[in-house]
Amino acid sequence: MSEPAASELIELRRRLHAYPEPSWCEFYTTSRLADRVEEIGVDEVIVGRGAIDPDERLGVPDDSKLERWYDRAVENGARADHLESMDGGTTGLVAILDRGPGPVVGLRVDIDALPFEESTEPDHEPAAEGFRSENPGVMHACGHDAHTAIGIGVLESLADAAFSGTLKVFFQPAEEVLGGGRAMAATDHVDDLDAFFAVHVGLGHPTGTVVAGSTKPLALRQSRATFAGESAHAGLAPNEGRNAMQAMATAIQNVHAIPRHADGLTRVNVGSARAGTASNVVADEATLELEVRAGTNDVLEYMSTHVDRILRAAGEMHDCELETEVTGRAPRVDSDPELAGLVETVAQRTPGVDSIESHAPFGASEDATYFMRRVSDRGGHATYVVVGTDHPSGHHTPGFDVDERSIEIATTLLSDAIGDVLSEVAYTSH
Amino acid sequence: MSEPAASELIELRRRLHAYPEPSWCEFYTTSRLADRVEEIGVDEVIVGRGAIDPDERLGVPDDSKLERWYDRAVENGARADHLESMDGGTTGLVAILDRGPGPVVGLRVDIDALPFEESTEPDHEPAAEGFRSENPGVMHACGHDAHTAIGIGVLESLADAAFSGTLKVFFQPAEEVLGGGRAMAATDHVDDLDAFFAVHVGLGHPTGTVVAGSTKPLALRQSRATFAGESAHAGLAPNEGRNAMQAMATAIQNVHAIPRHADGLTRVNVGSARAGTASNVVADEATLELEVRAGTNDVLEYMSTHVDRILRAAGEMHDCELETEVTGRAPRVDSDPELAGLVETVAQRTPGVDSIESHAPFGASEDATYFMRRVSDRGGHATYVVVGTDHPSGHHTPGFDVDERSIEIATTLLSDAIGDVLSEVAYTSH
């Protein structure tokens, strides 16, 4: 294997950092990645529509937002054929090195950014070094720019390596809304994977640390609910309204009060509410953004059933119509101990790694679990690797940044681990 | 007409006061009244089952309570044939003077008492004079003892009078629960009434005052709702419960929040709630007693529809079964100005009357309105007369008492007014 120059990956990461795009709007990012993997010389590149199952997407923004980012990508010089394949928000890319019979390995990295305004503080490195976000209100505040660079780095490493088998790198869109994992994992690109790796930097782990296999991500479902009632003058004819405000308040109170479950932890949150227009008008519309999480997939089902019943009844109670839409979803799937064991072994020889945990709880939610479940259901092995990175500020905050040394560490670690699987040194798929 | 001796009516009232019975349990009271009207010598007496339509009763207590009061009436010497006709809570009595062709006039008085413990204070006349309630926890705290005496007084007055026509006195059970008016007004005894009087003493009006025709009683519906869920250990398996407590709380909050109505005043109250057993058990049952009132019958319908929908949805929201029962009901019906005019005229010559109001708002609710609506629907005239009485304490309080002078005033006023209708002096039915 040839190691990619670390400085090139850092430069790539900085370019991605400067041009963050929100979920399902990664038009420019995908196009740039397509250019890059073509330069590397892979055997197959699937851009856009073929890289995901469009019907399985969740949380796709409305057309006007999609168009705005599409047009921006056009202006910035994204290739027309790439863009055409992503029209309507079908972003993402799969890059394949196909070297004949042998193990089939997948690596998934996510590529989208968050709707935050990036810090302008002088001690914020991207600001100081001139690669702060050029897209107002959007920011790579969770390290997906680094993940993407790592994905490219692994491709480069293995492109020149001698092995028999196949490597597929999945550049997944829309992880931040838990909307892309399901769509990408539903494609037949995932059908034949014997081993699967997902990677995340940071998450509180400092540079030099590796968690070989994350466990216990929370199963999650996010949704949007809209109550439609009828407006009326609050002074002259309050009885003529069908009060979406009251339906909403009843729903909020009762959703938060779903009973705890004996079989696992639960979470519930109504995080956003918008209702009505003015104090003297009975509100005719109310929209909630809410989510439930759980320690197991069954308990998530329990929470979801309760949410749905509460919303439905709250609407009926106030004679309002209800529309709901699932906008994000991820199951709980734990890392496979065997494959995590291989990562642990490789990490012991990886330069820059000074602390290894065989497993650790993930805490939050991730839709890489869709890949992991699919691979595991078919008898393959899957692990979710965390590569530590010093980050001066928490994930999902305006001052978030990564320690760029972790890009090289992760690239080496994953290239070697994948190489080992492909050469069947340490691990036999079954 | 021969005037009944006032002292006899007062003695009757005191005997009734000492033996108060709750709604639908007026076994002894009805039997004593039957004895008395037979002594007076009326043309027809209908006791119990024939005096009401049993299927139209509301708010009938459970069998064990009915039996307890039935047995008590037996012990106190109520006649067996009377009691037999009231078995199962079919109390009440109609007494008829039938003197051939001519106007048919009805008078309704109510006979039940309230579930209060009567005052033992020395300044409470019934306590001081030795006719305080002998039935613990029950009390004539609204003057129905006086009303009953007035009904007897009017019968006596007119029994010896010369007239052509018919007088029917309705001794109605279960007014306090708004459950007897509907049952009695549904009988064919009400079919042929040309004129109808109901009477109430007090209501804040002092002795000497007469309101010739009350208006604007609130339409009312009282009901009971029971949510049935499933219990579970609150620590070990909270998810296995179906929480009737939460259904109940949601119902209480939303019922109180039914929007006001442009067409008339509204009232709503959940007055009683009972749910669950212990802190460590998810409640599997919750029962509410609630009511709605309104300025018009249409607005009552609006309120009732909302209550029913809210209760149903609250049950569905928490996966609980709902049972509801209407326990009391009364429409709004205003007094007929023409018949009230006759009362006003008669009042001007009635001894003891020093202040007359042609009409006044009633404020609360009354199920005499069922008679009034039926009479009025058939072209007859109906008025609800208030005869003032000094009362030292409010209606429905333990210290309530009436000024017994008002019994004679009311008897004279109503006898004369009914006499005028029967002799067609001042008023022609059509």
Add this chain to the structure above:
Amino acid sequence: MSEPAASELIELRRRLHAYPEPSWCEFYTTSRLADRVEEIGVDEVIVGRGAIDPDERLGVPDDSKLERWYDRAVENGARADHLESMDGGTTGLVAILDRGPGPVVGLRVDIDALPFEESTEPDHEPAAEGFRSENPGVMHACGHDAHTAIGIGVLESLADAAFSGTLKVFFQPAEEVLGGGRAMAATDHVDDLDAFFAVHVGLGHPTGTVVAGSTKPLALRQSRATFAGESAHAGLAPNEGRNAMQAMATAIQNVHAIPRHADGLTRVNVGSARAGTASNVVADEATLELEVRAGTNDVLEYMSTHVDRILRAAGEMHDCELETEVTGRAPRVDSDPELAGLVETVAQRTPGVDSIESHAPFGASEDATYFMRRVSDRGGHATYVVVGTDHPSGHHTPGFDVDERSIEIATTLLSDAIGDVLSEVAYTSH
């Protein structure tokens, strides 16, 4: 008196209609009116800051909105000295004809528009005739353009008339938010009024109808409440949040459930709610727009006290800070029967009037009542006159329009009535 040419008033009304401005942003409107009254030749004009008491304003929008409309007025050629006097949202104007000793009469017309997009339907006259709103999202949908023209018309009528006494015409800003009446009625311009007229067109009354004195406007208080809590990750640390969403929902449910009042009708509405940002974040802020109304000022006080207590407790319950601001307010004041009698008399001789009601309930709320209360408290007389106008669509709807004939009718009616007061023909102030 010289009658103003109806066509000029109609033209003025159309110009105002084409340039509607929201409450407290009537910079251009006020300036144009100042120009016009100067042309008429009044004795005194007070523009902006002096026409109102700035500290008594309610519902003033934020600075950025004020600046936007200020700048727009500058662009449209409003006079610099006028604008300077209105800087910061101190709009409005008082025009005075001072003809020496004698009665002092006030007329109030309101000048602001509503935040609606005007209809573009071909059967909507302003669209068909080319005077539809040029200010996107703002519209004269309640007839204040007509009111303003009537105010000018009355001034013109009486400017040349011979009388001894004073006429003050109040061009009031911010009626739509119930925020300007209090501020203008608090000035000393109102100190010496012997008689006061307010006028509104339409309100369901057709052209040709006059209501000489409106009664029973609902007392009203509108307010904004903001709960400030603390955000937290809904999956990782729900306990670290202070949940403004839950505070808000509790407030909504309980505010709508404030008990009805025996002494008068009540209204309550939470009409707008905005809380939180995303489903996975515990909401740290929630803002409600709400109002209470009542049949009497005491009952409004009762409702307001309850709202304030509920909001405060809802905040405490969820450990959130609460900020509240009263954004609109109007007391209930009924028209004076004596002054309404004069209007009735004058209406009988006014051309175009074919139906007169001495009084009628107003139904909604109006802050002209601040003037009426102040005048009445000082021994003067005040009436609120409704001049019918055929309107094809309801007030506060995109298709609202007035029948322009009503402008002349109202101008004549009010000029004559004011003239009568000034000449002390039919009415003697005291």
Add this chain to the structure above:
Amino acid sequence: MSEPAASELIELRRRLHAYPEPSWCEFYTTSRLADRVEEIGVDEVIVGRGAIDPDERLGVPDDSKLERWYDRAVENGARADHLESMDGGTTGLVAILDRGPGPVVGLRVDIDALPFEESTEPDHEPAAEGFRSENPGVMHACGHDAHTAIGIGVLESLADAAFSGTLKVFFQPAEEVLGGGRAMAATDHVDDLDAFFAVHVGLGHPTGTVVAGSTKPLALRQSRATFAGESAHAGLAPNEGRNAMQAMATAIQNVHAIPRHADGLTRVNVGSARAGTASNVVADEATLELEVRAGTNDVLEYMSTHVDRILRAAGEMHDCELETEVTGRAPRVDSDPELAGLVETVAQRTPGVDSIESHAPFGASEDATYFMRRVSDRGGHATYVVVGTDHPSGHHTPGFDVDERSIEIATTLLSDAIGDVLSEVAYTSH
């Protein structure tokens, strides 16, 4: 050691089973136990007041209930001196074998029963064998009758044994309400314990199984909250009420919705609610019985703080006074692995034991943890032992029963384990 005859312990258990008494009402039970331990010949017996700290009791019933059970104990022949020491509900007993210097060991068994009506089904052994509860509405449905017999059995075993040191057996009242553990653990009898054992039969473990040390009992707080408002006629004067019903409903909804906690599981339940009297009266009183539980003591503190704040704010919101009382409480304390290890070792040689778990989660809550915490805080060792018993129906159900063979197993296991500690064979206190 001399083994007590198993048949005698079974007979004792059956006598206790036939005479169950509720928490703090164990007058007869305590007196009978006092008789029995005197027969055994212990060195010290502390009956009633001295066995507990009366001020630390929680969940003591009202005087009328205490008196009823006291009188019943008198009738059944409980000794007067015993009863005197328990007057006012100070039940419980400590029996001490004091054999000079050496280790001090405690064993705690609980003695109270539950407010359930026992099954009369023929397949319910106590019914079939004639030792069903003679106290209507009360039942030993959790095995405390067996625990008590085990306590006696251990005392008998060790009474004749040769050892140097002290054994204290704590017959604890009021475990079912989590009210007695705190009171007994607060006495100085617990000051000098080097080792402490608590025992429970069943809990889903079959006969033959032993759990040497339970872990993770839920920390718990139970409380009662009463809102006091003001009643009013719901039709005539709803505004005059201060609505305890609404305060209660708001509290129920919000208490159930306390946010989950990142650091451990939580439970919350409002299990009982009683409010108001009748549908037409605004409720002036409402009482809730509720509880919170948590995986850690800190998280219980979090839950308790939230409950208290919510209740306080719900009262303020509806202008009601609030009174709260903690009625039950237990901390989380896990078994000491070292002492559990000793139990495990002993269990391996105990006849009838065929399955041993070194530790297992407890699931529910227990106030033996007060003893465990106190002992552990002072450097001693404490373990909570579960001895399996086949039970045909769940704990706290009318058909619950124990397999009496488990009484002998537990007696032998605990006698031996305590014997080992006393003889310092396997374990050295420090």
